Amino acid sequence: MHGVKPWWMMLLTLALWLMATLDSPGVGWGQPKYGGTLVMVHTDPDLMNPVATPGWIQFQRMSFNGLIDYDVQGNIVPSIATSWKISDDGLTYTFQLRQDVKWHDGQTLTAEDVKFTYEKILDPQIASRFNLNFQAVKDIQTPSPSTVVVTLKGPDPVFLANLWAGIIPKHIWEKEDFAKSPYNISPVGSGPWKLKEWVRGDHMIFDANPDYFQGRPYLDRVIVKVIPDATVAFAALEKGDVDYFPFTGVIGGPPYQLVNRLKQSPRLEVKVFDVVSTQRLFFRNDRPPFNNLKVRQAVAHAINKRFIVDKLLFGYGQITHSEVPSALPWAHNPEVPQYNYDVAKANQLLDEAGYPRGAGGIRFRTHIYGNPGVRAILSEILKEQLKAVGIAADVVMNEWASYINAIRNTREIDGVFTIFSLQSVPDPSIEAIRYHSTQIKPGGQNYLFYSNPRVDAIIDETQSTLDQQKRTQLFYEYQDILAREVPMIPLYTLTGVDIWNKKFDGFGVTQWGGGAITFLEKVWQKE
């Protein structure tokens, strides 16, 4: 009997070793291979035109490439441009382009396409999402088919970061009307996926581009299915009717209450990551009662952020106190003044501000504006928390177009509202424009009616200085001022959730860009 035991041990060890090696990437079954179809849930992208789309711009990466790109860690890496030189004064950028980049129709991508694209971004008629970020551009030259020289009016620290903006083919678009062209929905790009079929609002079929300059994607096909209801999308994922749910899969974000359930499914992989996006509570800063600093501070003390993250997001969020999210570590100031949940303090501040409790314990009435989805529940939670300190808030609920219309265009809001946005570039200066006093106008970006000359000066300077250390200092000061003056209250930063079926592998989840959808060309099917 004594002799048998070591045999068993050896067999067991051998079996475990085999299992481990066969399952690890690069060996046996773990080797990436070509073929297969991935079905993914996603909202309908408004257009497949990286210059003109108002929609979630990362989706354009399916079929388009910029001069530069970001890797999984968020570093800038070459894409269509193999290398670039920046002059010492920061005004001239010279890009060398790859010469093997083909459009989906077989033509070669050249410097002329780049020049054409950037000119279109600058055309105000098109309302490109990159337009504002390209304002520093003075001139674009193409000394050779593989060289682009961009000259700026003044130094722009974020300019290079913007250049992941997808290039569009000049030979197609120079004859087209951007508002009506069918190429908006049957794109000719240079990227890893060719759009084969698009039934608006229902599904898209992308086929692998065999001539993709960074190598053909592993999968043969990606099908994008629109599932409007998040619960149904999760049911489809759990049952195996769809394979991949990216964080931006449905409007309003993933149903966090169901994520824990999916985590228990043996066939699904759930990946959780931070996103560069903050949910904030904004005040109407120019009118009573919120033009009073003490009232704003009182509200900040009255809000229980922990409760919101636990009950609304089921833990899938990070409490935050700074305007700049922690996912931008070089600019995030963790040392800003904090307003901890303290009802007594909130009551005291409201008394001091001249809003004593009246009949029914009410100090004043106000409104909370929201739209269906997460923000509707958030508004109800905020209403209860404000009630505890004597602020009676009515929740005004409207669907998205009405909601954003009241905030941005008619500006008829009178109270508080919540909003968050995903940025097109990983730099706080894009969102900072919201606090600039020149934007207090109908349609302008400053819908808080907040004005501080020092904040204006900081925003202007961060957009023109190239000294990154100086920019960090400026952003620190900016966050400090915003935390002291409380024109808005940062509530939480979003947590992204990407879920996929384990029969696929190779997903590269990135904070910047929002999940694994950014690198689908590296995904492959195991079985």
Add this chain to the structure above:
Amino acid sequence: MQTLGLYIVKRLLLAIPLIGFVMAINFWIIHAAPGDPVTYLYGSLGEVSAEQMHKLREQMGLTQPLYVQFFCYLRQLLRGDLGFSVINRKPVLTLILERLPATMLLMSAAFVFSVLFGGLWGVIAAVKARTQIDYWVTILSLFGYSMPTFWLGLLLILVFSLHLGWLPTMGMETLGSKDSGLSACMDVLRHLVLPTITLGAYNLAIYARLLRANMLEVLAQDFINTARAKGLSGKAVYYKHALRNALLPVITVAGIQIGFMFTGAVLTETIFAWPGMGGLTYQALLQRDYALLMGLFFMVSVCVIGMSLVTDVLYTIVDPRIRYSPS
């Protein structure tokens, strides 16, 4: 038959101002809702300025007075052009035609399902009035009648797709499947089951309740007694005499319900991600896609008016006593 022909022509002529009126009301209502396509698309983006948003509105013709926009739209409609969807960047007609077959399939399936089973339940309940079977039919009808479409759809998905695994969760076909011919048809049928039940449940309940009540009423009338006295079998009395008379109000309601069924289709298609006109309407509403919405409303009004005409004509077939005169 000639008088019927004239009646149909007259009804068709009357339909033209009616559709015009419906379009005007709809045009006004959708423009009265706050926001527009530009706000929907660009409003939340800090990157797009007020000036750019104004330019876009000009391009889309949204800065003109409302009545000018309406008359432009009418003129275009009279030329047979349903317009261009600024959000989808496709002609409205193309968008609708892409989605029409799926909706027709779902609505006809739900219609057949509700009429067939509703009729069957109603007759059984009437024949077995005040028995256990009748009570069960009543309870189930009340359930179908009062369940919100959204809730019922989700419940069916949870039970039949997720827990039992019998049927697919959503969509009209298995995405990425290489099936063709009969197996592709079977695939669509499997996808059709849950949306059909969801959409049909409400109408099924209505028909069952209505038919039961009508049958009981007819069965109490003298001519039924006469028929029985003549020695006709129970079956002949029920199906030849009672059912035919009891069907008339059901046909009226069914004709009207087709219009309402479209409302149900909006919700059902949204839940099941069914690629039909309902889902398209829901999106167009949220996106303030005016041209597409007007196109959809136009199609729906034409269908509803057409169906009510078909219903009226069906009367004459079911009840020979009804004759239409052109005067």
